[in-house]
Amino acid sequence: MSMAALAHAGIAVSGLHPHIGAEITGVDLRQPLDETSFEVIREAWNRHSVLVLRDQRIDDEQQVEFARRFGTLEETTFTVAADNPYIYKLSNVDDEGNVLPIGSRKRLFLDVNARWHTDSSFRPIPAMGSILSGREVPGKEHGDTAFASMRVGYETLPEEKKRALEGLVAVHDYGYSLSLFDDGLIPQNEIDSVPPVRHPLVRTHPPTGLRSLFVSGHIERIEGMPVEEGRALVAELIEWCTRPEYVYRHRWSRYDLVMWDNRCALHRATVIPTTEPRLMHRATIAGEGPVA
Numbered sequence: 358m359s360m361a362a363l364a365h366a367g368i369a370v371s372g373l374h375p376h377i378g379a380e381i382t383g384v385d386l387r388q389p390l391d392e393t394s395f396e397v398i399r400e401a402w403n404r405h406s407v408l409v410l411r412d413q414r415i416d417d418e419q420q421v422e423f424a425r426r427f428g429t430l431e432e433t434t435f436t437v438a439a440d441n442p443y444i445y446k447l448s449n450v451d452d453e454g455n456v457l458p459i460g461s462r463k464r465l466f467l468d469v470n471a472r473w474h475t476d477s478s479f480r481p482i483p484a485m486g487s488i489l490s491g492r493e494v495p496g497k498e499h500g501d502t503a504f505a506s507m508r509v510g511y512e513t514l515p516e517e518k519k520r521a522l523e524g525l526v527a528v529h530d531y532g533y534s535l536s537l538f539d540d541g542l543i544p545q546n547e548i549d550s551v552p553p554v555r556h557p558l559v560r561t562h563p564p565t566g567l568r569s570l571f572v573s574g575h576i577e578r579i580e581g582m583p584v585e586e587g588r589a590l591v592a593e594l595i596e597w598c599t600r601p602e603y604v605y606r607h608r609w610s611r612y613d614l615v616m617w618d619n620r621c622a623l624h625r626a627t628v629i630p631t632t633e634p635r636l637m638h639r640a641t642i643a644g645e646g647p648v649a
């Protein structure tokens with residue numbers, strides 16, 4: 358990135374963690390974003406996998422407009438839809454605004470996000486990125502989101518392990534990850550609309566050409582392996598990527614905008630608050646094609 362780009366209109370990129378994440382300052386997404394600033398953001402995103410933009414008091418339209426610059430958006434077809442068809446609403450409150458009590462079925466649904474995953478890996482074209490806006494953020498219970506790089510995870514594997522993983526194919530199945538928590542909250546026809554898909558366990562990150570693991574809590578099994586053995590391998594690789602010193606944990610403030618690259622970053626919710634409301638709006642960028 359050139360110094361000219363860095364200096365453009367006050368926009369700046371600074372690292373948040375040695376292995377993943379950077380903060381962007383000098384941008385107000387309520388205002389039109391010029392092409393040079395956008396390119397600074399895109400480059401930083403490709404490089405750092407997670408970006409934090411603080412104090413972005415945007416509405417759904419502005420969030421969708423920003424997200425669209427990166428590619429086609431996923432339409433929200435699931436139970437958690439907000440009013441805007443491209444906004445997915447993550448909330449721990451019921452329709453009356455009360456925090457969902459522990460044990461409530463809707464809370465179980467949030468638990469799916471508490472396992473390490475990448476978004477929509479259960480689709481034939483997995484999500485390229487997700488852009489999450491903190492609309493209501495708990496002050497005491499926090500509800501941090503944790504991130505880890507699958508590119509760094511791959512890079513740091515012993516060479517013989519890399520060779521052993523080459524060519525393996527994982528089956529990702531939303532019905533499977535839901536089944537770990539859900540007791541019928543999501544209508545069967547929504548689950549049936551996303552049948553299991555196959556993706557390589559090691560992929561290339563298109564913008565950088567770097568190799569990356571592609572593991573996710575949505576993986577149901579590894580082809581050609583006994584189910585339990587495949588699941589154990591996936592668990593081992595996720596643990597490897599998420600060794601504590603490799604994890605960036607984001608502590609939310611209201612109106613933080615956090616975006617991540619689902620092609621090479623894992624994430625999870627750490628705490629689902631039990632007394633304070635937490636409301637996040639997500640726009641999801643669809644992938645550019647099948648996993649490379």
Ligand code: OGA
Pocket residue numbers: 447470476487489500501502503624625626627637639
């Ligand atoms: C998501 C997600 C985690 C969180 O939005 O895809 O997994 O902390 N969120 O809300």
Ligand code: MN
Pocket residue numbers: 470474475476624
């Ligand atoms: Mn997610």
